[in-house]
Structures are given as structure tokens and as C-alpha cells.
Amino acid sequence: MNSKRREVLRVTAVLSLMAATGLITEAQAAEWNKTAFDGKSVADVIKALGGSGTEKSSAITFNAPDIAENGAVVPVAVTSTIPDTEQIAILVEKNPNTLAADFVIPAGTEPFVSTRVKMGQTSVVYAAVKAGGKWYVASKEIKVTLGGCGG
Missing domain, CATH: 4.10.910 (30s ribosomal protein s13; domain 2)
Structure with missing residues (x-):
């Protein structure tokens, strides 16, 4: 408390x-986009962020551990080589609120973010990148050995 x-x-x-x-x-x-942060699924969050769907992309580098020893602090990093990257979001599929982080990438800057997210359980984590008005994703399953979201 x-x-x-x-x-x-x-x-x-x-x-x-x-x-x-x-x-x-x-x-x-x-x-801030309350609707996006209240989203309960990946599709809900992408819709709240203004997208109509996603496309898998190999132009997104998503670095995160295979196993997180503590779900309260899971390091993730996302780099996009998609031209005109505007936004990067990190989504944790099984969290109570799917959207864990959302970053606006100013024009002319390197589309890279690094942060720590909280995970309550083993889940697929998505790196979503908005470029040219479309959303692209890369994903990875991260196993959590000690819960972080109420666990």
C-alpha cells in the first residue's frame, strides 16, 4: 500500500x-488514451489506438528474456526498421490491462524504446509498431516464474 x-x-x-x-x-x-489502456485484448487495444488490424513484420526487433525470474520487472526493448515509424506499443496478452506501454516516436528520431513491464503470468508479449498509418507486430512468449501483477 x-x-x-x-x-x-x-x-x-x-x-x-x-x-x-x-x-x-x-x-x-x-x-492519454484511457480506452487503449483499459483494453482487455490485443485487438481492442489496436482498435483504440486507431488501427483496424495488424500485420506481422520481421522489420521489428523485439528483445525480451525467454524466462522472467520476476514478473514485476521484465525488461523489453523494441527497435523498428519500418520507414516512418510513428508509435511503438508493448502489449501483454494475459495482463488485466493488455497495453503495458505506449510511446510516440517523433519524426527524425531512432525508433527504439527500452522499458520494463509488469507481468502477472506467462504470456505472449507483443511489440506493435505504427508506421504509415498501419500497425505491424512482432511477438514472443515470456515465461514468468514469480508473479508481478497481483501474484
């Missing part, structure tokens, strides 16, 4: 500092 409170306070402090220094506006801080 205390760690959740600390996390909320930490995030609030960071967002407040960013708003105070002009890095983000309050409108940007409040602007």
Missing part, C-alpha cells in the same frame, strides 16, 4: 516539475 502511494506521489511530482519548467503543458499531461 505504501509503495503505491509513493509511486503516485513520485509520478505527480515529476509531472508537476515538467509542467512548471515548460517541458509539458497540463493538457499534455492529462491527455
Whole structure:
């Protein structure tokens, strides 16, 4: 309970500092896709993100461990070589909320993200990349030995 409170306070402090220094506006801080983060399946999330379907792509490099010893901190990295990559999302199929992370890739930057996600159980994890208005995916099953989402 205390760690959740600390996390909320930490995030609030960071967002407040960013708003105070002009890095983000309050409108940007409040602007997030609640429907996408509430999605319960990969198809629901892609639809909420504005897609109508996905296509598998070998132009997406998805690095993640085969076995995660602790589901609370699973490292994942995604690189896209698809031209005009606009967005990268990480989806965990069996999590209570499928969308684990969503990144907007500014034009002219390298389409690479690295983060840690929380997984409650063994699941297929998807790296979804939006480029040219279409969504492309790569996936990998990650086995979790110690639960992270309520486990």
C-alpha cells in the first residue's frame, strides 16, 4: 500500500516539475488514451489506438528474456526498421490491462524504446509498431516464474 502511494506521489511530482519548467503543458499531461489502456485484448487495444488490424513484420526487433525470474520487472526493448515509424506499443496478452506501454516516436528520431513491464503470468508479449498509418507486430512468449501483477 505504501509503495503505491509513493509511486503516485513520485509520478505527480515529476509531472508537476515538467509542467512548471515548460517541458509539458497540463493538457499534455492529462491527455492519454484511457480506452487503449483499459483494453482487455490485443485487438481492442489496436482498435483504440486507431488501427483496424495488424500485420506481422520481421522489420521489428523485439528483445525480451525467454524466462522472467520476476514478473514485476521484465525488461523489453523494441527497435523498428519500418520507414516512418510513428508509435511503438508493448502489449501483454494475459495482463488485466493488455497495453503495458505506449510511446510516440517523433519524426527524425531512432525508433527504439527500452522499458520494463509488469507481468502477472506467462504470456505472449507483443511489440506493435505504427508506421504509415498501419500497425505491424512482432511477438514472443515470456515465461514468468514469480508473479508481478497481483501474484
